[in-house]
Amino acid sequence: MSTTDRFIPDRLQSPLERRLKSWESLLLLVAIAIFIANSFASPYFLNAWNLSDATFNFTEKAMIAFAMALLIISGEIDLSVASIIALASTAMGAAVQLGAGTPVLILVGLGTGLLCGAFNGFLVTRMGLPSIVVTIGTMSLFRGISYIVLGDQAFRGYPADFAFFGQGYVFWVISFEFVLFALLAVIYGVLLHKTNFGRAVYAIGNNPTGALFSGIRVARVKFILFLLTGLMAGVAAICLTSRLGSTRPSIAFGWELEVVTMVVLGGVNILGGSGSIPGVVIAAFVMGLVTFGLGLLNVPGIVMSIVIGALLIGVIALPRLWKMWRG
Amino acid sequence: MIRRNFTKLLAGTAMASAFLASPALADDMRIALVVKALGIGFFEAAAKGAEEAAAELGGVEIIYTGPTDTTAEGQIEVINSLIAQGVDAIAISANDPDALVPALKKAMDRGITVISWDSGVAPEGRQMHLNPSSNELIGNMIIKLAADHLPEGGQVAVLSATATATNQNIWIEEMNKVMGNYPGIEVVATVYGDDLADKSYREAQGLMQSYPDLDAIIAPTSVGIVAAAQAVQDAGKAGEINVTGLGLPSEMAGAIESGASKSFAIWNPIDLGYAATMIAHALATGEATAEPGASIPMGRMGEVTLDETNSGAMADPFVYDASNIDEFKSIF
16 A cells, blocks of 8 residues: 555545535534424433434444445445345344354354355456446345245244344443444444545545556455445344344345435435545434434324435535525 | 325424424323325225224324335334334234334333234234134125125136135135035136236136136135126126126226126225224223133224134125225225
């Protein structure tokens, strides 16, 4: 790794740069506003157990979103993550039928995630295929395998201690999933913002050719990012399967879009090159708080989707509108 | 529906941007009717029935809710928010019999009455399950529908879904058990349209060619019945061959109008929502207990008796004909 890559900036050089720098603070303000609005809107909101329950709305998706953020910053995308969850969960369910215990289930879940990630990564980095096309394909492929295996059946009978990952609490109202979420946030934050690998990810996203000529092994970095995304989908599969206590092929259906929404809301440039992990963390909270707050008011799900969509467009458009108004 | 959603949209946006006060009256009993997904006519009708029950009971607030698409994960989020609100009872039509169990168990642990209706939850995740009807009642109903219009007896054929479809096979089996009650009715053939419109249509055509004296086609599947009615209509035999079985009013309105079908049956979602609410109320107030053999009152729907898995059947499938099709065709 050369020393020059230290000087490649975190953000795209653009007139928007100054606005983008305050992205996290803007998002944090939105999160605080939603939190306050929620506590006024519903008498049930400010309750430790309820807030703890609310975290389950986003922890699993956010785990994938961290790896997805790096992948999108590098200029690629993985739309097959929800299907990887389905396949990993199906593999774990099959292992249970063969008498596997919890440690084996964890290995099966993570292993399936890694294999799927490796398959995506191979097709993109070795065959040179565009990641959006490859992962739309594998999105159908991975879930399709689950459907072939399970049909309209379900895998049940997970061991009792397996329930800890999705239903267990580490301390008082702090769930295992939330601790894992926080831990992964720190790990990915350090990986992206404090290591040479993270610098390389930004460099590739900004200018892949330039990165290559700077001595960065572009294909290898991208392959690792696909592996990490697959691995995180495997982690999410373990948590979700444990929380549901069963596997059906429709598990986590449609999550890929929610994960991408979380990443983009977090300020990651969908075209690659910029973004941060703190942004994604705050975006996860924003989405979780909005969904839970509206849920407490019994707002129908379809209206929730509208609010999330409006929020996404609003937060993205705000800096531009601001600039237009000023300029 | 549109108006209610609009109001909620206003509420939602108001919340997201500003402050909103005024939660519901706390002393009302709150019963949540959780459906597979919002925006489905069948469930909107069930909600109407739930409101009817609430009005009859008094002091009951119905929370009609569900996810955007028919996923277990979506329903779990809904259940979590209902637990947070401390509702008194949850009556759910489940998207997944197993995945909802941990969430519903948690609800029961926090003192919430949980029942499932329409689409059930595994026994450990609910106190009781209300089936719209039972296999015996359905098996009897489909042959009765045909026999009622054939006082002199006649030939009927069955157009089923796939040869391996569990539900249809059980119903046909139950139908065969009660054939003795309908003398003069002869089942000449059973064919399979695989729940595909075009295959069902061709199978119905085949039946008419093979059995020129055919009087009725029984299709205990909503796809098959529509295709068979169309085939009869296209063959110019409407009024001559009666297509009956299980179908949806919205899809069958045309066949009733043309005379290709004199009547058909399916559960009535209004009654189902009504009965589920009545049961949830009876269990939440302690008027009744859910245990094998127990009878739970359902207001105007009578009583439901629970079997050893704590599930019970509401009633005979509801019969739709020219007299009521207009009322129901816009519902589901």
